[in-house]
Amino acid sequence: MTAAVPAWSLAENASLRHLNTFHVPAHAKRLLHVNDAAALPEALATIGDADLLVLGSGSNVLLAADPDDVVLVFDNREITALEHRADHTIVRVGAGVIWHELVMWSLTEGLSGLENLALIPGTVGAAPIQNIGAYGVQVGEFIQTVEAWDRQDNVWVRLDQEACRFAYRDSVFKHELDRYLITAVEFRLPLLHALRLEYAGIGEELQAMGIEQPVAADVANAVIAIRRRKLPDPDVLGNAGSFFKNPILPIEQVDVLLQHYPALPVFPADDERHRKVSAAWMIEAAGFKGQRDGDAGVSPNHALVLVNHGNATGADLLAFARRVSAAVLEKFGVPIEPEPRLIGARW
Numbered sequence: 001m002t003a004a005v006p007a008w009s010l011a012e013n014a015s016l017r018h019l020n021t022f023h024v025p026a027h028a029k030r031l032l033h034v035n036d037a038a039a040l041p042e043a044l045a046t047i048g049d050a051d052l053l054v055l056g057s058g059s060n061v062l063l064a065a066d067p068d069d070v071v072l073v074f075d076n077r078e079i080t081a082l083e084h085r086a087d088h089t090i091v092r093v094g095a096g097v098i099w100h101e102l103v104m105w106s107l108t109e110g111l112s113g114l115e116n117l118a119l120i121p122g123t124v125g126a127a128p129i130q131n132i133g134a135y136g137v138q139v140g141e142f143i144q145t146v147e148a149w150d151r152q153d154n155v156w157v158r159l160d161q162e163a164c165r166f167a168y169r170d171s172v173f174k175h176e177l178d179r180y181l182i183t184a185v186e187f188r189l190p191l192l193h194a195l196r197l198e199y200a201g202i203g204e205e206l207q208a209m210g211i212e213q214p215v216a217a218d219v220a221n222a223v224i225a226i227r228r229r230k231l232p233d234p235d236v237l238g239n240a241g242s243f244f245k246n247p248i249l250p251i252e253q254v255d256v257l258l259q260h261y262p263a264l265p266v267f268p269a270d271d272e273r274h275r276k277v278s279a280a281w282m283i284e285a286a287g288f289k290g291q292r293d294g295d296a297g298v299s300p301n302h303a304l305v306l307v308n309h310g311n312a313t314g315a316d317l318l319a320f321a322r323r324v325s326a327a328v329l330e331k332f333g334v335p336i337e338p339e340p341r342l343i344g345a346r347w
């Protein structure tokens with residue numbers, strides 16, 4: 001007979017090395033695991049108004065110091081199809097589900113939409129926070145409702161897509177950090193939709209795979225192949241994906257930059273008056289690709305990825321990132337900002 005899994009559990013002085021993909025050393029005074037989201041209010045009652053940090057897989061945080069008090073991790077991993085319609089299915093997914101597993105599950109169920117987001121590390125609960133995006137798709141497009149415990153008003157809330165205010169690497173949750181503890185996300189996934197193949201690299205990858213009429217699963221396989229080539233595996237070389245966001249600049253400023261640097265890659269932004277420019281290109285041009293100082297460095301494969309070669313601390317990585325951004329500011333006059341959340345430091 002197997003013992004029943006407790007609805008929640010609280011441990012003291014827990015290592016966070018396995019809970020951050022930079023694999024820097026850090027500790028939580030208390031680590032709260034919640035298996036049954038319905039028991040969250042009861043679990044929270046035991047910690048009173050202690051400072052709380054939610055972590056999923058820690059693939060978008062830099063622990064520059066130990067978190068103040070309690071770290072909360074969701075282990076609820078149910079995926080439930082709530083409603084089958086002629087052209088879409090509504091799926092409810094627990095915060096603790098691993099994102100890539102949801103993408104693979106959706107494809108085997110014949111659902112599409114998430115294929116361009118294959119292999120992004122992390123959990124479903126974290127996906128809405130920065131509106132994860134890759135290869136021309138952002139997750140917010142497919143989110144119908146985010147279910148959360150509102151720690152400010154002590155009530156359960158359901159935020160619809162509009163209330164989430166999704167934008168490039170942004171959402172309402174980023175502006176009210178630690179207020180909403182996301183317990184589940186409901187997705188509206190189409191049975192058929194127009195595949196997004198326009199992002200550079202996908203078409204070529206499909207061609208190289210010999211696929212002329214791709215289905216959603218083929219696009220996922222192409223994205224997986226490109227990502228494996230470009231991005232270091234955090235289990236081998238600690239990293240948090242792109243360390244800097246691509247800056248969004250007014251078109252006038254982009255025109256001036258292009259006069260000096262015609263090769264600077266420029267992408268559309270959320271509105272017509274702005275453009276997104278490549279931070280990776282500027283970092284490479286500033287001479288930082290593959291550079292390191294001790295064990296903190298920039299990946300030799302991708303200039304936007306800060307890496308831990310072994311024993312860098314969060315503070316070492318942050319110091320190196322500041323050098324990178326200062327060099328880009330000096331050369332291009334463009335400030336770049338970290339994408340991961342900094343714990344124990346301000347940018």
Ligand code: FAD
Pocket residue numbers: 021053054055056057058059060061074095120121122123124125126127129130131132133134177180181182183231232233234239240241242341
């Ligand atoms: P964490 O890093 O644990 O947390 C991130 C933030 O979300 C923190 O503020 C945390 O407090 C908050 N949070 C987490 N869970 C919850 C919850 N349940 N409720 C409330 N707040 C919560 N991102 C992209 O957008 N596109 C990419 O292509 C991409 N590629 C990556 C590649 C690599 C190799 C790596 C390491 C990272 C990449 N990322 C990418 C970043 C990262 O995968 C995403 O941001 C992911 O959503 C983080 O999930 P996580 O569970 O690890 O969140």
Ligand code: EPU
Pocket residue numbers: 133134135136230240241242243244245246265278279280281282284289301302303304339
């Ligand atoms: N480039 C360089 N040098 C490099 C790498 C890239 O000059 O070392 C240039 C290339 O010219 C390329 C351009 O930068 O055309 C863009 O590169 P890439 O397609 O790799 O995309 P990115 O802008 O660097 C963004 C996201 C990634 C996402 C990819 C694919 C941000 C901050 N990053 O990276 O997301 O996977 O596009 O869509 O928006 C993440 O957020 O952690 C992440 C990995």
